[in-house]
Amino acid sequence: MATKKSEETGAMARIPYPEPDNLEKEVRAQLEGLAPLNIFLMLAHGGGLLRSFVDLGTYLLFKTRLDPVLREIAIIRVGVLSASKYEVFQHERIGRQLGMKSDLLNAIHDGPESPCLTPLQGLVIRYTDEVVRNVRASDGLFHLLKDQLSIRPLQELTVTIGYYMMVCRFLENFEVDLEEDGQTEGLKVRR
Template identity: 40%
Template sequence: MREVAIPRVGHLSNAPDEMFQHERIARGPGMAETKITALKRGAQSSAFSLPEKAALRFTDDVVADVPAGDAGFAAAAQFLSPRQRVERNLTVGYCMLTCRLLESFAVTIEPEGVTQGRKLKR
């Protein structure tokens, strides 16, 4: 469920590099292209399972508001233990930080196969 949450944070944070990198990672274990496309629509999409929809609702709530809303916590509680919810919240928060860092310094997407590092534009 983490690989639906991380690119969703990228989308909600308007961070194309984060989306690109984590959509690519999600393809590794075989996430269907329909799900990757549906990440932009979030939990409203029929492409996701109930646990994935709960993860997306929780992610949306954590990104949108502090504290996250009761609906997101209730949805996540159906599928995640309290410890897993804490870990998910930390993951989403870290992802938000990463998105803000990437966008603040105008870090660009690497060409395919390039892993030598990126040049900051700012």
């Protein structure tokens, strides 16, 4: 598959997407079992990297105790702070699948003081902002959120923020194109 040009921006990825026929058999088989997303195709250059990347992402999306709406709020906020249109687009789509309305999605862009957010949603955005910008959240915010969520969901939130910071940096450095049809066909996330 040649480098895909984004319909919206006319941009092209920094390096060509690999031709599936040229990939290792194991990587090609894994790619065939995934949603047809350009990020996965670009990651296929890395061989076994794709499996590890997908395994952690799958765990974070489907197996944590963290409320899925709070998870998507954090992921979208990371995308906003990282100026990653791909990440924001894909996870706003997932958010809508979870029932998130436009006012909530817009509030994530506006920040933690938006009147559309619940107090807990605002705390998640504040925490995400501090982790992305400062690495370490303030003690007060950390303990306030720990009391609201409990330890395991707070750990899951923190790992989710870090994982999607990595995702955004990969997307932006390789200039991964949004899929031509703008779809996340095959990627279904439920509440």
